[in-house]
Amino acid sequence: MIRQLTSLSLNKWLALAAGGLGVLALFAGSPFQGHRVTIDLKDLARTIESEGDHVEADQLAERIMLKSRMRVIDLRDSISFASYHIPTAQLLSMEELLEERSPKEEMLVLYSEGGIHAAQAWMLLKAKGLANVYTLKGGLNAWKEDILFPVLSETASPEERVLFAKRKALSEYFGRESLPVRRDTTAAPAKPRPVPPAKVVLEREKTRDGC
Amino acid sequence: MNAPFYKFGLFGEDASLVVALLIGIGFGFFLERAGFGSARKLAAQFYFTDLRVFKVMFTAIVTAMLGVFWLSWLGLLDYTQVAVPSTYLIPQIVGGLVFGIGFVMGGYCPGTCCVAAATGRLDGFVHLFGMISGILLFGELFSFVEGFYHSTPMGRATLPDLLQLPFGLTIFLIVLLALAGFAAAEWLEGKFAPSTEEAGS
Incomplete structure (x- = not known):
């Protein structure tokens, strides 16, 4: 019992x-x-399809010139960042980016070398619920190619000439801003030179791979 | 170190077999202690005279569920790394029915028939033989049923995801269900159990 x-x-x-x-x-x-988190896959797919997930290098350059409200985030390593970064950019790792507490509506532009890392970070931030996140199309490679070293081909159409003139102006602006050492608006062949990392050096890259 | 230990590499594959053996012995021990080595006790639940199978199993579910939830909450367990078998809805319903019919007919489920055999019960051996024959037969015929076996896949299906409920609420509801189930089981036993006191341990 x-x-x-x-x-x-x-x-x-x-x-x-x-x-x-x-x-x-x-x-x-x-x-x-x-x-x-829960994400709306269809919404994401629609955003990507309608190209609402990225900005072109020209758009970004203009926004920086106009001092529009936005944050530019560099997802590369600190050595690459020290050697060159897009003006106003802030260096953040993927995990730091996740922990950031930014306002939901703030405009964020992410970039990496080629764009893969930035696209992955874009997915993470979208999943986190941020509305106004974009990647830089083509990454820093595209920025260098289009803004810093624009090239005019001999067979360029009138539209391309207009675009080139615009880019040349941008190039001069950003060249002055960030390139005290070397300014180059022609298609310079890549010449690797050992330079102390503190100085700004830019080389045209032929490939667009990596991230 | 975080759990699950095997996933985080605390021990290798060989050591994991030793761990599995120890867990298996523990599992068998508790099945035997609960009286599940006897087909009569197991079958009693189908007549509502002794619902200990229901009570033991639901206790195990609630204990594991609360353990996983609170250990994850404390950061000691990475829930996303815990293996969850994929759900294939219709094949698993059919499999459940086959399992249930076998259970009612033979008086044992796979784990308990091993316990019964280990404690020297002849019906346990017969059941074990049937189970191993079934495994072999299934293996040989697998190519014929493979399409069905992999139909209606749902991946890693868990209740909070399926019901779209917050985790904590799901936990609370299952605990509530268990406690109500235990009370109902005791009530049923009181109603159906034979008047002679044979329901000891």
Whole structure:
């Protein structure tokens, strides 16, 4: 009888503990510390399809010139960042970017060397619920090619000439801003030169791979 | 170090087999202690005279669920790394029915028939033989049923995802369901159990 009683009270005690932990679970929130989210896949697909996920190098350059409100984020390593970065850009790693608490509507432009890293970061931030995130199309490679070293081909159409004139102006602006050492608006062949990392050096890159 | 230990490389594949053996022995021990080595006790649940199978299994579910939730919450367990078998809805319903019919007919489920055999019960051996024959037969015929086996896939399906409920609320509801289930089970036992006191351990 006594044994039955003690086993009964143990059962009840265990049931009480389970019930208590269950009730507490109601208020404990998610066990994933905000790293688990729900995303609207269709919405993302639509944004990507309508090219609403990126800005062109020209658009970015104009926005920087006009001092529009936005944050430019560089996702490369600190050595690459020290050797050159887009003016106003801020260096952040992928994880730092995730931990950032920026206002939901703030415009963010992400870039990496070729664009893959930036596109991955774009997915993460979209999943986090940020509305106004873009990548730089073609990454820093495109920035160098289009803004810093624009080239006019001999068979260029009139539209291309207009675009070139515009880019040349941008090139001069950003060249002055960030290239005290060397300014080059012609198609210079790549000449690797050892330069101390503190100085700004830019070389035209032939390939657009990597990230 | 975070759990799951195997996924985070605390021990290798060989050591994992030793761990599996120890867990298996523990599992068998507790099945035997719960009285599940006896087909009579197991079958009693189908007559509502002894619902200990329901109670033990639901206790295990609630204990594991609360453990996973709170250990994840404390940061000791990475829930996303815990293996969850993929759901294939219709094949698994059919499999569940086959399992249930086998359970009612033979009086054992796969784990308990091993326990029964280990404790020297002849019906346990017969059941074990049937189970191994079934495994072999299934393996040989797998190419014929493979299409069905992989139909209606749902991937890693968990209740909070399926019901679109917050994690904590799902936990609370399952605990509530379990406690209500235990109370109902005791009530049913009181109603259906034979008047002679044979429901000891």
